[in-house]
Amino acid sequence: MSKVFIKKDREKMWYTGHPWMYSGAVDKIEGNPMGGSVVEVYNYKQEFIGYAHYNKNSKIMLRMLEKNIDKKIDLNWYSEKVREAFTLRKMVKIDSNAYRLIHSESDSLPGVIVDSFGDYLVVQASTLGMEKDKNILVEALKKEIPNLKGIYEKSEGDGRKLEGLPEISGILFGEVPDEIQIYEGKSKFTIDLKGQKTGFYSDQRDNRVLMGSLSEGKDFLDVCSYTGGFSLHAMVNGANSSTLIDVSEDVLNVARKNLSSYESVEFIKGNIFNVLRDLVKEGRQWDLVNLDPPKLAPNRRDLPKALKAYKDIILNGLKLTRKGGFLSIYSCSGAVTSSDLRMALAFAVKDAGVRAIIVNQLHQSPCHPISVAVPETEYLKGFLVRVI
Ligand code: SAH
Numbered sequence: 369m370s371k372v373f374i375k376k377d378r379e380k381m382w383y384t385g386h387p388w389m390y391s392g393a394v395d396k397i398e399g400n401p402m403g404g405s406v407v408e409v410y411n412y413k414q415e416f417i418g419y420a421h422y423n424k425n426s427k428i429m430l431r432m433l434e435k436n437i438d439k440k441i442d443l444n445w446y447s448e449k450v451r452e453a454f455t456l457r458k459m460v461k462i463d464s465n466a467y468r469l470i471h472s473e474s475d476s477l478p479g480v481i482v483d484s485f486g487d488y489l490v491v492q493a494s495t496l497g498m499e500k501d502k503n504i505l506v507e508a509l510k511k512e513i514p515n516l517k518g519i520y521e522k523s524e525g526d527g528r529k530l531e532g533l534p535e536i537s538g539i540l541f542g543e544v545p546d547e548i549q550i551y552e553g554k555s556k557f558t559i560d561l562k563g564q565k566t567g568f569y570s571d572q573r574d575n576r577v578l579m580g581s582l583s584e585g586k587d588f589l590d591v592c593s594y595t596g597g598f599s600l601h602a603m604v605n606g607a608n609s610s611t612l613i614d615v616s617e618d619v620l621n622v623a624r625k626n627l628s629s630y631e632s633v634e635f636i637k638g639n640i641f642n643v644l645r646d647l648v649k650e651g652r653q654w655d656l657v658n659l660d661p662p663k664l665a666p667n668r669r670d671l672p673k674a675l676k677a678y679k680d681i682i683l684n685g686l687k688l689t690r691k692g693g694f695l696s697i698y699s700c701s702g703a704v705t706s707s708d709l710r711m712a713l714a715f716a717v718k719d720a721g722v723r724a725i726i727v728n729q730l731h732q733s734p735c736h737p738i739s740v741a742v743p744e745t746e747y748l749k750g751f752l753v754r755v756i
Pocket residue numbers: 568569572576592593594595596597598613614615616619638639640641660661662
């Protein structure tokens with residue numbers, strides 16, 4: 369196995385549990401490791417510090433996997449990780465058959481996301497190392513997860529580009545139907561696992577349940593509705609009406625199907641930055657306003673612009689909220705911290721001239737655990753506020 373030696377003190381992050389080692393930390397390489405292969409990593413005192421996936425074409429040249437020299441990165445190792453992740457998911461008692469089974473670094477598998485939908489899994493590999501080990505991972509999943517009927521791969525996104533990998537999708541095991549039925553609490557959804565646009569965001573599960581619990585007899589505004597997850601929870605819980613806004617006709621069509629048994633549902637296709645302003649001009653208001661915009665700050669550099677956008681969205685959201693109503697705002701940008709979002713909320717509340725109190729601080733659901741050592745694994749944050 370090839371050996372990679374790193375510069376003095378560059379192992380500190382790994383000792384805290386953060387598995388990324390940038391190319392600038394690497395001093396020398398012994399051997400000629402293949403891209404994506406497992407290498408031994410040593411500190412400048414020539415002490416073994418772990419095994420890692422190696423990719424010379426990525427800024428993150430090493431993804432540390434294991435500290436124990438006696439372990440091998442093989443089927444057993446992958447099975448152990450999958451078993452541990454699955455055990456946690458069973459312990460946190462998820463009232464849904466749609467959840468994240470593997471949340472990359474948080475589950476000690478950097479570069480892999482696995483989502484579970486009923487008897488099917490969707491795998492996303494975002495590093496060259498995991499791309500190469502995909503078959504072992506699939507074997508481990510087959511071994512550890514009972515009643516599996518199929519595994520589908522949907523490997524896409526910016527991470528793969530940075531690793532020099534193309535996007536791929538296709539069946540890895542068994543059979544995967546075009547549509548499958550899932551449940552989340554009392555709500556039932558049809559999802560298209562193979563579709564480009566219509567997966568399902570299980571990170572918002574607890575927040576959908578919370579908003580649903582406030583919805584009886586209320587008018588609900590679902591901003592950036594996607595396939596209607598929040599609205600369905602609202603309607604199932606007896607909401608008076610729901611209005612969905614999304615820029616994509618494709619996702620609204622799926623939302624129409626998911627909500628087809630309800631009459632008082634309205635769909636608005638458009639860009640929220642225009643639609644919200646127009647609704648304010650029309651003088652419309654709702655009891656519950658749910659603001660779930662897409663990632664507005666891909667990295668820290670975009671932060672000032674993103675915070676202005678969050679403030680703008682919240683300000684219009686507050687104007688659309690009836691007195692005594694609730695507004696929730698979420699950010700799924702890793703670069704935006706909870707304090708950043710709270711600041712945007714504070715400025716918006718001031719400009720709206722209302723009084724608002726934070727009732728709940730919101731997070732990604734527990735099937736998306738946060739690694740204490742890897743802040744990047746905490747990405748969804750939000751606030752539920754009561755407008756007084
Ligand atoms: N609330 C959803 C997830 C939202 S994902 C759920 O719980 O399932 C973000 C959504 O925002 C996507 O559906 C995307 O189409 C939509 N979107 C992105 N930019 C937008 C814009 N400028 N205006 C309106 N919708 C937008």
